[in-house]
Amino acid sequence: MTDLPELSIDVTPTFVVSTALATRDFQEVHHDRDLAVARGSQDIFVNILTTTGLVQRYVTDWAGPSARVGRVKIRLGVPCYAYDRLTFSGSVTSVDDGVTTVTVVGRVSRGDHVRGTVEVTR
């Protein structure tokens, strides 16, 4: 089983806000700390479109420019709040008919933020 090198991201408020805007997600909980806290969150948090994009990036960083991503399947766990650190780890779990399946976990201080699989043709 091949392990991917870890990727660790410093989840600054700028990161949370810039990724939310870059994914065109204007839900206030991704930009407005006062409102996020009022709704029971610890802080602003990363949106799911960004998590999907980061999982994809993590695998293509490893697989290289010639890889084709066919599928990204994720399930969210605990929120990824500003001022936390998001660390991805992954491993190849199958290679079948040219399709490599990579299992990815993204962890934050509170636990697993995301678990998922990426199917990529290399």
Place this chain on the structure above:
Amino acid sequence: MTDILAAAEEIRARGESEPFVARDPVNVPTMHAWLDALGDANPVYVSPEAATAAGHPGIVAPPAMIQVWTMPGLGRVRDADDPLWLMLTALTEAGYPSIVATDCDQTYHRYLEPGELVSVRSRLGEVTGPKQTALGEGWFVTTHNTWYVDDEPVAEMAWRVLKFKPRAAAPSPVLRPVISRDTEFFWAGTAANELRIQRCGECGALRHPPGPFCLSCGSDAVGFVVSGGRGTVFSYVVHHHPPVPGRAAPYVVALVELEEGVRMLGEVVDDVRIGTPVEVFWQKIDDSLTLPAWRAR
């Protein structure tokens, strides 16, 4: 519940929504913003040479951006026939106001190139509930989305959200004692910062915990005396688990032998051993509850 399932059935029967068309075609500035923010340096998204070397006709968009192209944007909303919107409205009306995305399963049939205009059509999938979750009671709603360029399906997504009733805040930050006719004198005492020990109205024997009859003479005549609040640790435990509301583990609970002769439980805030001399102090939780606790003297 049957209303929710009936609403789901009705929305599902409508089938796929009309296409919701992206505001802009796939374009390089939006790609750049995404690549910068996510830190994605894959050259096939920015360099025509790298893209053609990788077998693409030219630069391509990151596949995970598929949903970005048809995000409504600030102040723009999805069409009224959007099945997710209809289902969420039905659940809001049924008393489930909050929402969180839980699952996303995207399949890409091909990479997109700048200039292509996508549209998305959605249909309602499974609606399951009510489920008890860490966030509160809620319903899981799955929608299936297909993106098209003209009539060609280019990507698909199963998208699951939890629409929930936030769990009510705990009514009290601590466990509260059950106050009975036998014990109300004790709690009235703590509120007045008095440590009261039950005393038999007949023979004068002291007893704790309080009860309805004297253990020495069997009389039901009761009174109390006020303790001097001094004693020694008779035994103790260090509590680590399970979690107790309002307490940060580990903490120490001791059985204190009072100078008056009875034994009483309470939290100890100092490092103690069996035989450590202690005195009472008061933890005022709120206007209706004050707990006795012990510290070394």
